[in-house]
Amino acid sequence: MSILHVYLDNIYSGKPIPIKDLLLLSSKEPLSALLSAADQVTKNCSHSDVELCSIVNARSGKCSENCAFCAQSVHWNTSCNVTPLISEEEVLRAAKYYEKLGVHRFSLVTSGRGLSDSDLEHLCRIYQRLSKETSLKLCGSHGLITERQAKKLAQAGLTRYHCNLETSPRFFPSICTTHSIEDKLKSLSFARSAHLELCSGGIIGLGESLRDRLEMASLAADIGVSSFPLNILSPIEGTPFAKNPLLNQDEILLTGALIRFLLPQATIRYAGGRKALGTKVFLGLRGGINGLLTGDYLTTAGESVESDMKMLQDSALKIRSHDLNI
Numbered sequence: 001m002s003i004l005h006v007y008l009d010n011i012y013s014g015k016p017i018p019i020k021d022l023l024l025l026s027s028k029e030p031l032s033a034l035l036s037a038a039d040q041v042t043k044n045c046s047h048s049d050v051e052l053c054s055i056v057n058a059r060s061g062k063c064s065e066n067c068a069f070c071a072q073s074v075h076w077n078t079s080c081n082v083t084p085l086i087s088e089e090e091v092l093r094a095a096k097y098y099e100k101l102g103v104h105r106f107s108l109v110t111s112g113r114g115l116s117d118s119d120l121e122h123l124c125r126i127y128q129r130l131s132k133e134t135s136l137k138l139c140g141s142h143g144l145i146t147e148r149q150a151k152k153l154a155q156a157g158l159t160r161y162h163c164n165l166e167t168s169p170r171f172f173p174s175i176c177t178t179h180s181i182e183d184k185l186k187s188l189s190f191a192r193s194a195h196l197e198l199c200s201g202g203i204i205g206l207g208e209s210l211r212d213r214l215e216m217a218s219l220a221a222d223i224g225v226s227s228f229p230l231n232i233l234s235p236i237e238g239t240p241f242a243k244n245p246l247l248n249q250d251e252i253l254l255t256g257a258l259i260r261f262l263l264p265q266a267t268i269r270y271a272g273g274r275k276a277l278g279t280k281v282f283l284g285l286r287g288g289i290n291g292l293l294t295g296d297y298l299t300t301a302g303e304s305v306e307s308d309m310k311m312l313q314d315s316a317l318k319i320r321s322h323d324l325n326i
Contacts, residue, residue, distance in 0.1 A: 003025075004025065004029055004033060004034075004037055007021070007025070007037075007261070008037055008040060008041065011041055011045070011261060011264050012044060012045070016218075016221065016261075016262060017261050017262070019211065019214045019215065019218060019262075022214055022258050022261060022262070023210065023211060023214070025258075026210065026254060026258060031250055031253060031254055031257075034254065034257045034258070034287075035253060035257050035283060035286065035287030035288070036287070037257070037261075038256070038257035038258075038260040038261065038287050038288030039286050039287055039288060041260050041261060041264050041288065042260060042264075042288055042289075042290050044264075045264035045265050046264065046265050046266065046267065046290055047267075047290060047320060048290060048317075048318070049290070049317075049318040049319060049320035050285060050290055050291060050292060050312055050317050050318065050319055050320060051104055051105065051227075051267050051269065051290065051291040051292075051319075051320040052102070052103045052104050052105070052291070052292055052294050052305070052308070052319060052320070053103065053104065053105035053106070053107060053139065053227075053269065053291065053292070053293050053294070054094075054098040054103045054105070054106055054107070054293070054294055054295040054305065055106075055107045055108070055109050055141070055293065055295070056086065056091060056094050056095075056106075056107070056108055056109065057083070057086075057109055058085060058086040058091070058108040058109055058110045058123075059083060059084060059085045059086065059110040059111050059112065060072060060080065060081055060082060060083040060111050061080045061081060061082030061083065061111055062074055062082055062111065062112070063111040063112050063113070064112065064113050064178065065112075065113055065176060065178045065179060066176060066177060066178045067166070067175060067176045068174075068175045068176065068206075068239060068240040068241050069175065069203060069206060069233055069236070069239060069241050070236075070239065071236045071238070071239060072111045073239075076238045076239045076240070077238045078236055078237065078238035078239060079237075079238070085110065085119060085122055085123075086108070086126075088125060088126050088129060091108065091126050091130070092126075092129060092130070092133060092134075094106075095130055095133075095134050095136055096133075096134060098136070098295065098305065099134050099135065099136050101305045101306070101309070102305075102309065102319060103136070103294065103295075103305060104136070104137060104319070104320055105136065105137045105138075105139055105160070106130070106134070106136040106137070106138060106139065107138070107139035107140060107141055107160075107162060108123065108126065108127075108139075108140055108141070108142075109140075109141040109142075109162075110123075110141070110142050110143065112143055113143050113144055113178075113179065114142065114143040114144045114145060114146075114149075115142050115143065115145065115149060119142075120149055120152060120153075123140070123142070123153070123156075124152055124153065124155075124156035125156075127140070127153065127156035127157040127158055128156050128157055130157060131156070131157030137159050137160070138157055138158050138159055138160075139158070139159070139160040139161070139162055139199060140153055140158050140160075140161055140162065141161075141162035141163065141199075143163070143187075144163070144179060144183050144184070144186075144187045145161070145163075145187045145190055145191070146190060147190040147193060147194070149190075150187075150190040150191045150193065150194035150196065151194045153194070153196070154194040154195060154196050158196060159196065159197060160196055160197040160198070160199050160226065160227065161187075161188070161191035161194075161196045161197070161198060161199065162199035162200065162227075162229075163184050163187050163188055163191070163199075163200055164184070164200055164201055164202050164203070164229065164231075165181060165184055165185075165200050165201070165202050165216050165219060165220060166181075166184075166202045166203055166206075166216075167202050167203065167206060167208050167212055167213075167216055168208065168211070168212035168213070168215035168216045168219070169181050169215070169219065170212065170215065171206070171207075171208045171209075171212045174206075174207070174208075175206055184200075185223065188200055188223055189223075192223070192224070197226040197227070198223060198224060198225045198226060198227070199225065199226065199227035199228075199229065200220050200223070200225045200227075200228065200229075201216075201217075201220065201225075201227075201228040201229035201230055201231065201268075201269075201271070202216045202229075202230075202231065203231040203232070203233050203272075203273075204230065204231070204232055204233065204247060204252070204255055205232055205233030205244060205245075205246065205247045205273070206233055206241060206244065207241070207244060210254075210255070210258075213255050213258075213259070214258060214259070214262060217258075217259040217262040217263055218262050220262075220263060220266075221262050221263050221266075225263070225266055226266055226267065227266060227267045227268075227269065227291065228259065228263055228266050228267070228268045228269070229269050229271035229272075229291075229293065230255070230256055230259065230268060230269065230270055230271060230289070231271045231272040231273050232247060232252055232270075232272070232273030232274060232276045232277075233246075233247075233273055234272065234273045234275075234276075246276060247276065249276065249277055249278070249280050252276060252277055252284070253277070253280065253283055253284055253287055256268065256270075256284050256287060256288045256289050257287050257288045259288065260287075260288030260289075261288075267290055267291040268288060268289050268290060268291060269289065269290070269291025269292055269293055270284060270289055270291070270292055270293065271293040272293065274292075274293075281311070282311070282315050285312075285315065285317055290320075292308055294308045
């Protein structure tokens, strides 16, 4: 039995692979073998159907935080549009459009460090209406939240809260200094206490190492995330990371496969920047990835829902249509 199959048996019995061993595997095993093994873990521990999630940019720009990758920060000179908090009717139109196309989850995303009391009340009214008028599973991404805010969002109909770790604890100060990864973990803890599922992943291509990516995924496993978005940096003019080199496709595929070994039960989804993979997205979906962010992203264009549906159909991949208890 190969060492890779020994590790798979350990995963199935609840024993995670140490990061140092994953790094060794990544240098010794061919990418095709790692993708195949990650696909096995997905099928045995999570679900092979692809979960589709769409987001709405519910408020854009003028963010006080200095995340070095983000076009919405007031610290950087970018061409980001500035828009106020979205109206109820605009959200409902978008939600019903995505629901009609077969999207499973729907999320509102607001720029800024957090929410004011008036922001929270407005968003809760929207979530209440979405709960009554659609069958979509509702997610929210509203920065750093308090325990009270988490409870109110849950009462309004939210089922999952999103707050990306972004990278490893070691590398985080290199990408942001106006808040810490501990601040993010506290918000996620409040969300979990309010019985919300956790959605938390990060961005690759920031200048971090493969070890940083795996440490981020290991931390996500420790806090019990249900969903792990894997974003690939799209360098944006005006930000400190505007000149970062693009990751090659094999490195993106390898990262997704290794993260699957650390998060066997979670939905791992390609999110922003997945255009970097081109047609190789299919390889990722057969190599540990079982979710897609579909439609436009926050400040960059994404793939249309229709084109994603066709790609999944052509690839004989099924779309997930129900929640699983994971």
